[in-house]
Amino acid sequence: MNAVRFSALRAWLIAGNTLREASRQRFFQFLLLLALALTLGARWLRDFNFGAPELKFLADCGFGAMAFLGAALTIAATAQLFFSEVENRTALTLLAKPVWRAEFVLGKLLGVAALSAVFCALLTGLLSLTLAWREAELSRLLPDAVAPGGGVSHAMVALGGLMQWLRLLVLAAFTLLVATFAQSQLFSVVTGFLILVVCHLQHLAQDAYARAGSAAGLIASSLISSVFPDFQVFQLADSLAAADLPATGDVLRVIVYALSYAAAAAGLAVVSFRRREI
Amino acid sequence: MGAPGPEGAAGVPPAIEIRGLVKDFAVGLRGLRLRAVDHVSLTVRPGEVFGLLGPNGSGKSTTIKLLLGLLEPTAGGCAIFGVPSGRVEARRDVGYLPEAPNFYRFLTGRELVTFYGRLCGLAGSGLRSKLEEVVALVGLAGAADRRVGTYSKGMLQRIGLAQALVHDPRLLILDEPTAGVDPVGSAEMAELILALKARGKTVLITSHLLGQIEELCDRVAILDRGGLVAEGEVAELAGATGRLSFETEVLPPEEIAALRAWLESRGRRLEAVAPARRRLEEVFRTHVGRGPRDTEGGR
Numbered sequence: 001m002n003a004v005r006f007s008a009l010r011a012w013l014i015a016g017n018t019l020r021e022a023s024r025q026r027f028f029q030f031l032l033l034l035a036l037a038l039t040l041g042a043r044w045l046r047d048f049n050f051g052a053p054e055l056k057f058l059a060d061c062g063f064g065a066m067a068f069l070g071a072a073l074t075i076a077a078t079a080q081l082f083f084s085e086v087e088n089r090t091a092l093t094l095l096a097k098p099v100w101r102a103e104f105v106l107g108k109l110l111g112v113a114a115l116s117a118v119f120c121a122l123l124t125g126l127l128s129l130t131l132a133w134r135e136a137e138l139s140r141l142l143p144d145a146v147a148p149g150g151g152v153s154h155a156m157v158a159l160g161g162l163m164q165w166l167r168l169l170v171l172a173a174f175t176l177l178v179a180t181f182a183q184s185q186l187f188s189v190v191t192g193f194l195i196l197v198v199c200h201l202q203h204l205a206q207d208a209y210a211r212a213g214s215a216a217g218l219i220a221s222s223l224i225s226s227v228f229p230d231f232q233v234f235q236l237a238d239s240l241a242a243a244d245l246p247a248t249g250d251v252l253r254v255i256v257y258a259l260s261y262a263a264a265a266a267g268l269a270v271v272s273f274r275r276r277e278i
Numbered sequence: 279m280g281a282p283g284p285e286g287a288a289g290v291p292p293a294i295e296i297r298g299l300v301k302d303f304a305v306g307l308r309g310l311r312l313r314a315v316d317h318v319s320l321t322v323r324p325g326e327v328f329g330l331l332g333p334n335g336s337g338k339s340t341t342i343k344l345l346l347g348l349l350e351p352t353a354g355g356c357a358i359f360g361v362p363s364g365r366v367e368a369r370r371d372v373g374y375l376p377e378a379p380n381f382y383r384f385l386t387g388r389e390l391v392t393f394y395g396r397l398c399g400l401a402g403s404g405l406r407s408k409l410e411e412v413v414a415l416v417g418l419a420g421a422a423d424r425r426v427g428t429y430s431k432g433m434l435q436r437i438g439l440a441q442a443l444v445h446d447p448r449l450l451i452l453d454e455p456t457a458g459v460d461p462v463g464s465a466e467m468a469e470l471i472l473a474l475k476a477r478g479k480t481v482l483i484t485s486h487l488l489g490q491i492e493e494l495c496d497r498v499a500i501l502d503r504g505g506l507v508a509e510g511e512v513a514e515l516a517g518a519t520g521r522l523s524f525e526t527e528v529l530p531p532e533e534i535a536a537l538r539a540w541l542e543s544r545g546r547r548l549e550a551v552a553p554a555r556r557r558l559e560e561v562f563r564t565h566v567g568r569g570p571r572d573t574e575g576g577r
């Protein structure tokens with residue numbers, strides 16, 4: 001009797017099926033359309049031409065839509081796609097096949113990661129196009145306003161998109177970890193949002209306690225910060241100028257940071273799901 | 279679970295071996311526990327059709343989930359072809375049709391069976407031919423390109439059976455495959471099961487409808503409130519009562535009286551005379567057409 005080994009192919013098949021489920025759901029289609037509309041519509045939010053700052057404003061709107069709607073999409077998709085398997089009892093049939101539970105958990109994570117990758121890629125692409133088009137228009141209207149060297153660096157835009165996706169990947173892994181032991185989808189969604197808030201605000205708490213010099217607070221906040229990732233690190237591309245492009249080493253460090261957190265959360269999710277009764 | 283079962287002598291492990299299986303569920307807040315399976319021991323031999331009978335809530339589905347490693351036993355254990363449940367290898371040779379099955383609504387029947395086939399390691403032309411074979415076998419060829427979300431209950435059972443058969447497993451576990459299915463559909467399901475048995479498959483089937491099972495099974499076990507209350511050959515359990523019944527054409531009263539007198543002259547008694555009735559199910563089956571009905575997308 002030869003053993004059935006862990007198979008990345010099976011995890012990938014489950015991921016593909018998860019992505020297919022998501023792509024056939026109206027809610028996720030709606031979120032994508034909304035984000036696309038916001039990215040494109042930012043152009044008409046302000047009715048004045050003032051060169052480079054306007055381009056920065058467009059980029060901020062695009063990344064804002066990506067960050068906010070992307071987080072909503074990721075948390076909702078992770079919880080929904082996991083619980084739809086459990087509640088519709090499709091997990092029963094799936095896990096009765098020669099499939100490892102780890103393959104199921106990783107398949108779900110990969111599926112959501114692929115979904116948010118599609119989301120970020122489409123939005124980043126659209127943002128790049130919008131910026132290029134507006135930049136061309138502005139340099140025709142106000143040749144002086146777009147200063148030389150102040151032009152849009154599309155590498156910077158792409159890097160911004162990558163940072164957004166890494167953040168969503170970590171968020172998906174944490175939400176999935178919650179889902180593997182949660183009894184309800186609602187609980188997972190709410191906890192997912194709480195985790196998002198903690199990850200965004202923890203550096204503030206740390207600063208505040210450090211300034212106040214409260215030892216207990218400092219211990220508590222450093223405990224939190226050793227468990228939860230600091231989403232501030234993904235603010236690597238907060239400019240459009242090619243001159244501000246961070247060093248490759250810094251980018252790699254952030255990628256490794258995100259992947260380690262995602263892998264740790266996914267590992268815990270696998271452990272927690274191993275004993276779950278289906 | 280290494281201990282050889284009844285078939286162990288020949289070196290062939292039993293298809294299913296359940297030993298002292300117990301499952302408690304925590305219900306309620308104060309750690310209240312409900313014993314869903316209570317010290318069940320069973321052996322299913324390769325090649326037989328085994329019926330697990332019992333009223334609703336007697337623990338049939340829970341036993342199956344334990345067998346498939348979907349639940350952890352509280353005590354005892356089970357094995358499939360000698361491999362302990364809970365190991366992934368145990369599920370390699372099993373096809374499972376869950377109770378009241380539900381499948382990915384967003385896939386078509388063909389996509390669904392393909393997905394499960396791939397998970398079981400099939401690919402390429404082997405997968406394609408197997409796919410067409412099982413879809414045709416369950417009579418869904420005409421509806422295989424419809425979304426599963428549009429399927430009727432009977433069609434869900436059929437696509438579930440196709441999914442269970444796609445990797446050609448030696449053992450099939452069917453949990454209430456005829457629940458909610460009309461009599462014609464159940465009769466077809468019964469025929470399918472017999473055809474699978476003829477191909478050498480082992481089948482474990484559960485039901486609370488005893489009549490349907492009786493004709494299918496070689497052996498049955500009856501569960502009640504989690505415990506095994508009877509087990510044995512169908513012929514042995516439901517067989518001869520030591521009595522005899524006759525069926526003839528309608529007789530006039532004087533002939534019945536003569537028959538009775540003849541029996542009494544030999545010290546016997548004629549205990550029951552009643553017109554034979556057709557069962558409603560037979561009426562239904564003679565009048566309702568056979569073959570794919572809801573499968574072709576419209577009548």
Ligand SMILES: Nc1ncnc2c1ncn2[C@@H]1O[C@H](COP(=O)(O)OP(=O)(O)O)[C@@H](O)[C@H]1O
Nearest residue numbers: 303305314332333334335336337338339340341
């Ligand atoms: N996940 C569960 N949690 C708590 N109780 C359960 C669970 N699953 C089944 N039960 C209980 O276990 C008993 C047996 O259920 P089941 O195996 O589904 O019966 P059957 O399939 O014979 O109708 C029932 O009383 C049922 O309520």
Ligand SMILES: [Mg+2]
Nearest residue numbers: 338339340377
């Ligand atoms: Mg049941």
